[in-house]
Amino acid sequence: xxxxxxxxxxxxxxxxxxxxxxxxxxxxxxxxxxxxxxxxxxxxxxxxxxxxxxxxxxxxxxxxxxxxxxxxxxxxxxxxxxxxxxxxxxxxxxxxxxxxxxxxxxxxxxxxxxxxxxxxxxxxxxxxxxxxxxxxxxxxxxxxxxxxxxxxxxxxxxxxxxxxxxxxxxxxxxxxxxxxxxxxxxxxxxxxxxxxxxxxxxxxxxxxxxxxxxxxxxxxxxxxxxxxxxxxxxxxxxxxxxxxxxxxxxxx
Ligand code: PTJ
Numbered sequence: 325x326x327x328x329x330x331x332x333x334x335x336x337x338x339x340x341x342x343x344x345x346x347x348x349x350x351x352x353x354x355x356x357x358x359x360x361x362x363x364x365x366x367x368x369x370x371x372x373x374x375x376x377x378x379x380x381x382x383x384x385x386x387x388x389x390x391x392x393x394x395x396x397x398x399x400x401x402x403x404x405x406x407x408x409x410x411x412x413x414x415x416x417x418x419x420x421x422x423x424x425x426x427x428x429x430x431x432x433x434x435x436x437x438x439x440x441x442x443x444x445x446x447x448x449x450x451x452x453x454x455x456x457x458x459x460x461x462x463x464x465x466x467x468x469x470x471x472x473x474x475x476x477x478x479x480x481x482x483x484x485x486x487x488x489x490x491x492x493x494x495x496x497x498x499x500x501x502x503x504x505x506x507x508x509x510x511x512x513x514x515x516x517x518x519x520x521x522x523x524x525x526x527x528x529x530x531x532x533x534x535x536x537x538x539x540x541x542x543x544x545x546x547x548x549x550x551x552x553x554x555x556x557x558x559x560x561x562x563x564x565x566x567x568x569x570x571x572x573x574x575x576x
Pocket of ligand 1: 352353355356357358359360361362363364366400401402425426427428429483484485486502503504505508520521522523
């Protein structure tokens, strides 16, 4: 469908089209539509903009990625459809592999997501060979690459489900989430939770990483130590509550 750029909901409608195209291409799960709709609802509540709390979390996420020994970027069907270029740019910037890891697992979809990322220029995409398992996790997300998520110290896990986040944390990994829902189990549990739309979050993360690259490791470590994820999430929830009580929602 051709969406006129003048449409007030242009950016949001384009994202819907990308998800639908992802489903048609066999990359995105049909359930990805439901997850996207939930994300849209929370985006509406935060005013479809990056909140200061998301910027603060992004600074710390960048510090974690720059001080990590073995960072890995997890990619699912929604992420591959919405932001292939951005995850690839991130992977190159921090020299971290992309790993396809999906909840509604089929071998075919893993293969298609990997091929889709490679068509967009990705060089290292793991996940098609799942030679390790995350212990204590029943879902297909437990299937991981031994040299990828299994060995990682920091995992960037956008649009994640709470179970895997919890299991990764139990394995001693640090998890950076990108999730519009500040109340999701993932947001509540992650080491650093960026509550923002994936497109905006990755654009900010890429820009922040570029400016932080020259910052010393000791300063980055101090930023990580000073960060309180729960407190930061409370700022997001407070912002939503304030907007709801003042009826400040945008008129769409
Ligand atoms: O490709 P698969 O099989 O791995 O499936 C991917 C989905 C996303 C369908 C799967 O992981 C899933 O069902 O996820 P959940 O449990 O619905 O959680 C997805 C979270 O992402 C929800 O909390 C949404 O609010 C959030 N979300 C959805 N769209 C966006 C988003 N967060 C940031 N940006 C978005 N565009």
